[in-house]
Amino acid sequence: xxxxxxxxxxxxxxxxxxxxxxxxxxDCNLTRGAADLLALVEKKPHPGDIKPEITxxxxxxxxxxxxxxxxxxxxxxxxxxxxxxxxxRLNLRIAGGGTHPFQRWSDQRIFPKPRFHxxxxxxxxxxxxxxxxxxxxxxxxxxxxxxxYLVHGMSRYIPHFIALAASSPFYQGADTLFDSSRLNxxxxxxxxxxxxxxxxxxxxxxxxxxxxxxxxxxxMKDFYWDIRPKPEFGTIEIRVCDTPLTVERAALLAAYAQTxxxxxxxxxxxxxxVDLYRVYGYNRFLACRFGLDGNIIDAATxxxxxxxxxxxxxxxxxxxxxxxxxxxxxxxxxxxxTDEGRNDSAWLxxxxxxSGSLSDVVRAQSDAWTAEVRKGRETPRRMAV
Amino acid sequence: MALQDFLPALPPSAxxxxxxxxxxxxxxxxxxxxxxxxxxxxxxxxxxxxxVLGPAGIDWLDHSLVEATDAILDFAxxxxxxxxxxxxxxxxxxxxxxxxxxxxxxxxxxxxxMYFVLIWFGTEPLFxxxxxxxxxxxxxxxxxxxAKEMKAEGQVTERALCLTAMNGLVAFIxxxxxxxxxxxxxxxxxVVALFHPAYLLFGSAxxxxxxxxxxxxxxxxxxxxxxxxxxxxxxxxxxxxxxxxALKLSVLVALLTFGILARNxxxxxxxxxxxxxxxxxxFYVVLFVVMGAGLQPGELATGGLMAIVFVLSRFAxxxxxxxxxxxxxxxxxxxxxxxxxxLVPMSGMALVLAQGPGNLxxxxxxxxxxxxxxxxxxxxxxxxLAVQFALRHAGETAVMPDARYGSAAV
Numbered sequence: 001x002x003x004x005x006x007x008x009x010x011x012x013x014x015x016x017x018x019x020x021x022x023x024x025x026x027d028c029n030l031t032r033g034a035a036d037l038l039a040l041v042e043k044k045p046h047p048g049d050i051k052p053e054i055t056x057x058x059x060x061x062x063x064x065x066x067x068x069x070x071x072x073x074x075x076x077x078x079x080x081x082x083x084x085x086x087x088x089r090l091n092l093r094i095a096g097g098g099t100h101p102f103q104r105w106s107d108q109r110i111f112p113k114p115r116f117h118x119x120x121x122x123x124x125x126x127x128x129x130x131x132x133x134x135x136x137x138x139x140x141x142x143x144x145x146x147x148x149y150l151v152h153g154m155s156r157y158i159p160h161f162i163a164l165a166a167s168s169p170f171y172q173g174a175d176t177l178f179d180s181s182r183l184n185x186x187x188x189x190x191x192x193x194x195x196x197x198x199x200x201x202x203x204x205x206x207x208x209x210x211x212x213x214x215x216x217x218x219x220m221k222d223f224y225w226d227i228r229p230k231p232e233f234g235t236i237e238i239r240v241c242d243t244p245l246t247v248e249r250a251a252l253l254a255a256y257a258q259t260x261x262x263x264x265x266x267x268x269x270x271x272x273x274v275d276l277y278r279v280y281g282y283n284r285f286l287a288c289r290f291g292l293d294g295n296i297i298d299a300a301t302x303x304x305x306x307x308x309x310x311x312x313x314x315x316x317x318x319x320x321x322x323x324x325x326x327x328x329x330x331x332x333x334x335x336x337x338t339d340e341g342r343n344d345s346a347w348l349x350x351x352x353x354x355s356g357s358l359s360d361v362v363r364a365q366s367d368a369w370t371a372e373v374r375k376g377r378e379t380p381r382r383m384a385v
Numbered sequence: 386m387a388l389q390d391f392l393p394a395l396p397p398s399a400x401x402x403x404x405x406x407x408x409x410x411x412x413x414x415x416x417x418x419x420x421x422x423x424x425x426x427x428x429x430x431x432x433x434x435x436x437v438l439g440p441a442g443i444d445w446l447d448h449s450l451v452e453a454t455d456a457i458l459d460f461a462x463x464x465x466x467x468x469x470x471x472x473x474x475x476x477x478x479x480x481x482x483x484x485x486x487x488x489x490x491x492x493x494x495x496x497x498x499m500y501f502v503l504i505w506f507g508t509e510p511l512f513x514x515x516x517x518x519x520x521x522x523x524x525x526x527x528x529x530x531x532a533k534e535m536k537a538e539g540q541v542t543e544r545a546l547c548l549t550a551m552n553g554l555v556a557f558i559x560x561x562x563x564x565x566x567x568x569x570x571x572x573x574x575x576v577v578a579l580f581h582p583a584y585l586l587f588g589s590a591x592x593x594x595x596x597x598x599x600x601x602x603x604x605x606x607x608x609x610x611x612x613x614x615x616x617x618x619x620x621x622x623x624x625x626x627x628x629x630x631a632l633k634l635s636v637l638v639a640l641l642t643f644g645i646l647a648r649n650x651x652x653x654x655x656x657x658x659x660x661x662x663x664x665x666x667x668f669y670v671v672l673f674v675v676m677g678a679g680l681q682p683g684e685l686a687t688g689g690l691m692a693i694v695f696v697l698s699r700f701a702x703x704x705x706x707x708x709x710x711x712x713x714x715x716x717x718x719x720x721x722x723x724x725x726x727x728l729v730p731m732s733g734m735a736l737v738l739a740q741g742p743g744n745l746x747x748x749x750x751x752x753x754x755x756x757x758x759x760x761x762x763x764x765x766x767x768x769x770l771a772v773q774f775a776l777r778h779a780g781e782t783a784v785m786p787d788a789r790y791g792s793a794a795v
Contacts, residue, residue, distance in 0.1 A: 025477070032539050033538075033540075039717050089480065091477040091480075112780075359609075360609070
């Protein structure tokens, strides 16, 4: 067995992957459209990369590598527009959001590709239940050891990302009372959760070889951790975010991750220790369930405080790093959103309260994504910009 | 009190309910036999059992019995057309003009092919035009039911339904307009020739419009509750079908208009997408069994060869239209052929259409029937197979559950 090599990348560069929903135009249920959509969208040059996902009603878009929030947002907007044009020709809709509010998992169809069929055979119904939609944020790291530190350091802030991105209050036709119900689906997988407590790249390699030796994993792809190193890209990958309702919010979250990463790598404020992971699972639950209004337990100070307060405090602490990275403006938006205590889940619940129909919720979700929001309705875009 | 006062006369006369139940049972059996023993679509089974029970077979389900189910059948036809109408999304046609062009080309070219072939075989022009107009329509019942049964989703399915709604509308309008020529042919006078088609078209469309407005307004009052909106829709469907009959309007045009407008006049989506589900299924079964009973294999002897030519020219026209324009509307390569196949069924609606002027001028109907009924017979049997094949090969049908043991490697 060969040791995993961490190919270094330019520190603090970033890239984003978003899993998106493909809907029909009648009742806005998920529909089989990935193959047709991909075939059409690939006929014209477009920015970024668009790929199939495990079921036929999902696609994944990914950006190239960026240094700045502005360029990242531009690319995301470009991909979004290319997809919207193709979808319109096929009478399909595209939407963000961490879950589809009323799809039935058993209706989903596995995309015809060997790896997806393999996963479906291995995981049974979990594979179809995995029709949930997340945002992955990659942050470039100079070397494997820095990546290890960054994974542990970021784990302190995982609740921030969960609450700020939460957009999956409804699942299988009901309000779950969670702000992010999507992560509960991820929890069912045996290799989900967090990376074991190893502090150097050599130690990580030892762990990986062990797992390979047991025959449990073949590659890093088999780990479904909340944050994982991605040695072939030279990045760490934050995977807890729901796909937000707009690309604007997706870009804000990336800017926040980039700024936090600089703060962590330059100041090393979080001391990696086992205590971090003693509070981890509970903090994660609180963020999923209560969003910005939940509490967070700080392992270092043993203090409980409102998650919202913790985010605002972190934004203050990282302000000069934001200035260095030119993310001051997007983080000011994020501060405003946090201050008002509103995330996409809150918006979706309001739409449902107004209309009383989950079909209408998805339609609004899709209108928000393509920025065609009906007059008079408060937009998540406005919330995000 | 004597025995005969409370005992039924022998043999007891079967009321419409008994008849409905028996037809439904027969359909279920036919469908299952077709599926299990013959590996055919269930719809083909419904039609075959109808054929066996009807005048062509054991002659149980004869004309007088079929008449007793008229009300149920009319509702079934209305339901099919309403559902189909809802599949026609005018905004899609506006965004993708080539799809609209495909629809017009496919209907127009198939009309032209059928018309000229019939003329070439020495058919009178009016009769040829009538037959060609009827032939333009794809059977909505077959396409809808096969798509539902196979849980098909995707571009071929959506486009097949959209084109079926379009060619149905074009066919109904053309047939209605041709009716005026039939009137002239039979010297009914100019006023009748002008007024009758106008009354049929505008009256039926207006009825459909009113029904759609009522449905949307009612849905707004009821709120987004599926069970309430379902009851509202059933009520309006029954009423519209009944009103169309009472006013001697076209049930086909009225209900198709109702469906199209209910979908397209509702920008705020007041009307939920209500599924007719298992309840709707029952009416489809009865519809197909009775259509099967209406088939007349005897006509094949006289109209058989012509019918085959008619069917082939129809397919040629439809395929040409689809093949020419579907690629421009961004259908994936290979899918256009499947889409042409999915438009093959022509069925019971043809019978209804053929009866239109037939009721007024029986001798006209007799002339028309040999070819059209033979063609309907052929296509009603192979149509479901064609649609099933097309949707399966387009990869749009639900795959059977893939749970199997053992092969997972880990």
